Amino acid sequence: MNSSRLLSSGLLVAAVSLAALGTAMAQEKTMAFSPLSLDVPAMQGLSGALSHFAEDAGIGYMVLDPKFDATTQAQQLSQVIETGRVNGAWAITIGAPALRNVVQRAVESGIPMVVSGRPADYGLDAAQPGIAFSDIDYEVYGTAIGQELGNCIAENLDGDGKVFFFGDTSGTEAAKITDDFGKQGLATAAPNATIVAENLSTARLESQQKVSQMLLAHADANAVYASNDENAMGALLAFEAAGLPTPCIVSGGGSDEVLGFVEAGKIYAAAGFDFEGDAYQNFQTLLAMMDNPTELGPILSIPIKLTK
Amino acid sequence: MSHDAIDAGAPSGGAANGAVVKRQLPPDVAILVFLRDRGIFVLWVLLLVIFAVWNHPYFATINNAMLIVSAASLTAIFAAAVATGLFSGALDLSLPGVAALSTCVVGVLLKQFGVPVPLALIGGLGVGFLCGLINGYIVLRGLNPLIVTIGTLSVTSGLAALVVGGYAISGVFELEFMGSARYFGIPSHAYIVAVVYLALTIFLTRTRHGIRMRAVGGNSEAVRRAGLSDQRYKILGFIISAMLASLGGIMTMALVFEASANASPSILFTALTAVFLAGVSLAGGRGSLPRVLIGALVLATISDALTIAGVPPYWATVATGALMIGALVFDKTMTESISARLVKVSTMTVHEKASK
Structure with a gap:
């Protein structure tokens, strides 16, 4: 009897804690970052920089890890965008065609994104509201x-x-x-x-x-x-x-x-x-689009850094 | 007849015997058998409830359910490929290579030769058929299946790269109908998985050839002594397994619109995790295909929930590995406990009879 009560109380506390955590999660404005893979040191550095930018801006931050897999990247981004879990996302795209539907759904849901490439890579013929393209040449x-x-x-x-x-x-x-x-x-x-x-x-x-x-x-x-x-x-x-x-x-x-x-x-x-040099520009663009997702997103370009 | 066979819809005679056996089980053994055979269903439901509360209000939605189904579909197909191989007694490690080769062949047929979609698909599945046949034929020469299929993994990966000239063929939009398309709100992949699992379950449990194939996996010597050709069924296992890998590869291409020669081993590891979660025996013969499907759904559910919760990706990797080990330990513990209790019960009955 006592053990049953103890078990019930434990379950109740766990449920309340989880619910509280869920509610806290629901209240925060959050952005997601999907790099090529967190196995790449440069991507880890970039994620760290974004985390600081987000903290300074007072928004939540989450990083995804598709591990160079275009299917996984599309699935993970769908999961956070289509459920409304995030209010904006930046993806360094592994395979642009794989994200065609993700970008489409983001436009429909009014959730801004910064994605690599050009509109044509995603089957689009022009700039889109709330979607910025970070062109990699x-x-x-x-x-x-x-x-x-x-x-x-x-x-x-x-x-x-x-x-x-x-x-x-x-x-x-x-x-x-x-x-x-x-x-x-x-x-x-x-x-x-x-x-x-x-x-x-x-x-x-x-x-x-x-x-x-x-x-x-x-x-x-x-x-x-x-x-x-x-x-x-x-x-x-x-x-x-x-x-x-x-x-x-x-x-x-x-x-x-x-x-x-x-x-x-x-x-x-x-x-x-120069992903790190580009990070702040993209972050600011995403932040601006999160405030006004109906505006056409810009087409940015990632600079190339040469050291010799 | 094992409980696994009963799960998958065993032949009527066997099911009847199974029912008799179940009625005679003592309550504690019945609970253990239930946990062993249905534990994966219980685990999944438990996870759904926990994640629904934890990720409120994002998780428990129809839209997210469809995302989980979509994510589980690819794993489910590759897991079916692994499971079919194991049912017939062999772990086929060449599946990622076969998938990549089939994908590249379909991509080249569609984009470079302008072949109609149905013919290209037949071509891709034909590649799987051939790979399975070759794997099976070589293994039957007495070589270790693991080593043979590692070899064919390398061969097929290399061939895939050769077929596409080393670089992926992009813009393969012809297969969108079986990729990201949804019908009545349900991802197209889900229909494919439903058909494949239904057909395979019927084949494995309701047809003579399917039952014999599983018997070969369980005890090939006994099948041979019964006057049946174990070799034919072993080859059949390899062929079905490779064709399913081809289908998985083509479904992946339909999602990403790209024919890539990249034979990712992670496909195999995820599929293996789903298969072991479902309690399929590495020794062959034992296992249930519907449980494999639930295994794939469990993995997709965990991945989805951790992604939505924003849990650092490294933890997701840790969770998947821990889950696989946990499933193996659970299955072994349950099986040993059932055996121990059954022996105890059987001994008690003898004494009781003797005293009378």
Whole structure:
């Protein structure tokens, strides 16, 4: 009898606590942020910055983690937008077409969003009320990496570059654009450079092993196009382990570690989207749209940060 | 006849026997059997109630229910693929690769060759059929299914990338009717899942071939001694499993409008979690398909609730893993407790009879 009462009381307290928590949740104005993946240090940093901005602005903040999966990103955003859980959302889009319906429903529900890309990527022909587009120019990005590598080859190797090309691993349409324009940028800046081997890798150890193996077949390689920081670090370690001179390396990304090596002169340059620099602009845009969701959202662009 | 078979709608004779067995069970054993066989339903209902209170007023809405159904659908299809493989006695790890390859083939057929949608879909499912057949054929040569399917995972992933030239084909809008479209307010995926689960449940529990396939998974030697071809049913398990993976891949493509060669292993892990939550045995033979569906719904419900609550994503990952371990421990504890009590009851009955 006593234990039953105790159990009932416990359940009652738990229900009241949960209900109170739910009510508190319902009262707060909240924004959601959906990055590519929280596994990426830059995305974690961005999420941290947004969390501070939200706190300063007196609104709630929640971060989602789609882990590079377009389906998961669409599902998670639907769950917080269609239920009215958030009053605004910013998504660094993994696959724009996958978010077509999410954007459509956000417009219908009057919940503002900042999404990557252009209206056409979402099947829209013009700007939409309450939707801001943060355009990522992969053509410029790829060109910047390729061109800087070409510059390094022209300056340090008399234009005679033998390049290991580590392409974008995401396998998306954006990856194809980045890689294609990277090659074009390289060809423009160093016309005599040749790509002697291509590969894909996301992890440092894997990159290091692959470069070591590629060096067996191409011992004269002297430049590395690295689509991410891990490729760049892995390549640097592999060349050092093989006792070869430091090659020309340009990294797509720009973590603190890589920037340190750029400063030390071991990596020629790092080019990356300046998401953190862009964060405040996007946050302010979202905040303004949350106050007035019927106004047409602007088309913004993410700057590219080049460090050399 | 096991209780699992009864759940899935066993043949009438078996069901009758099962009913007799259930009537004779002592109350404590009956409760344990209920918890083991219906625990997943109880867990789901409990979660729904807790989350409805916790996430008030966002969670308990029709719209959110549809979002949960939609999110559970993909997991449910891949979980059915894993479960079918396990029913026939093999864990097929190549499913993500098969899904990616089928997706890429359908994408190429639609976008590069302009093939009509029905033919492209048949082509995609045909890829699954072939992969299952090849997996089954190689395994029957006496090789370990886990190693073989890891190999085919690699082969199919590579082939998928080759088919699309390394980059995803985007703008595959032809399949929207089976993607984000809703009919009568219900996501199109839900209809597909309903048809697949109904058909598979009938096949596994009401047809001779389905029952034999499960029997092969449970005790292949016994089936062979009964004069039946265990090899045919093992291959059948691989084929159905791979075709379901193909269907899951195509459904994913229909949602994201993109044919990607990315064979994400997370699909497999989520499906495995749903399958183990449902108490499907890794040793083969035992398990219920409707419970697998509830397993997928449980996972989708948890993910949905944690997302709405704004719980840090890392906790969602922890919760999923903990749930899988908990389900395995629960199933083992229940099964052992039932066995121990049944032995005790049986011993007591002998003494009682002797005293008389």
